[in-house]
Amino acid sequence: MNKTICQLCNLKSDAAQQLNEAELFMLGENCAETHFQPGDIIIKQDAHSTNVAYLKSGLVKIHIEGSIKDKIIKITKAPAYICLPSSFGDKKNHFSATALEPTTVCFINVDMFKKLIYENGDFAYQIILDMSKSELQNFHNCLNNAQKQNIGRVADVILFFANIIYNSNTFRLPVTREELAALAGISRESCSRIFTEFNNDKILEVNGRQITILNDKLLRQISEKG
Template identity: 55%
Template sequence: MLKPYCKLCNHKSEAANRLNECQLEKLNEHSSQAIFQTGEVLIRQDSPTNSIVFIKSGLVKIHTQGPNRERIMNISKAPSYLCLHSTFGDKINHFSATALEPTAVCFIESNVFTSLIQENGNFAYEVIQSMGRGELQNFHYLIDIAQKQNMGRVAHVLLYFAKQIYISNTFNLPLSRQELADLAGITRESISRILHKFHNEELIHIEGRKISLKNDRALKEISDKG
């Protein structure tokens, strides 16, 4: 673990930007930084919540392990907080978080983070805003996926990566076919078949893990029709 220097950090959250110099020093003293490589676990499901996790750079998958299979709940990109709900709830992590690419993370002691919320109303407001945005994004994603058939789900996931994660119609998919199936809520066989169909119809181009959306308007229509 490395010690961050919050005052000079170029990746501060909007909330941290609302702290005064003394509060930034307090945050700095009670935080540590770590770099996680692809596939390394940041947070383990059912472990105690001792820290707020702030993703400074990189990308992680948020997933849960059920009795029969893994379920990927969503993808979280920097900058974003994890473990806010657990910190203010039952102090247990209800999901795991795994790096999908090299990811820089700050671990902030929960009691110090809570004290900063109590001290600084502007900091608290930005934290609530962050929680609200995350909740709405997850809500809309889960509702949209649940209402679609398989082709609509795959189109929706591809657009999700292009428009919300990478902000580009060409990207390297960070998930395996099985993980992509878990995110879409369908089988691996269905994912492979539909991706092949989209490729043949020139809606997308696939080269290994590199995917280019060639006709995002048509994909949007497929997604909207479900």
């Protein structure tokens, strides 16, 4: 396992910022930094999980492979631990994670991670805080998808990219229409039609994957009303 120098890292997680020099050294000794290109699989569903994955930089999709279609659970940007719950308990990956942009991941030995939880209360608390926020976010997503109709879901996804991922009203989608549909939980065709509609109604300017939000207010209304 390639060793990493965590002490010098300026992209530490909130939790790792609670660690002292000695703990950071230990962490580095049990940590492997790996780079991924778009499309590379970072975590493979159903595989044995022996490491905690910390997303140091980049963007990934968390997805689950069904019999036919792939369902995208969520899109996560750095910094974040990904698929943390899979690392505990049954030690099996419940989901896959695939890079959408060039991405750096630190794989941390799960026993070392546990040791840090046991020995550093501040670290443990930060992990719990992270998991709490993540879980509430997930619930929010699930409910949105459960209650809204297609147009609202697509509006949601666009606002998510604009506000959470890129902090800009102009951005290039990191996913295909098919993936966007899988994230919104709708069919590719419906997704396509809604993009056309948004473009015609001057809510978006759509140029392939290049998106500009023209009518933010209306888009929000659509997202809220469902």
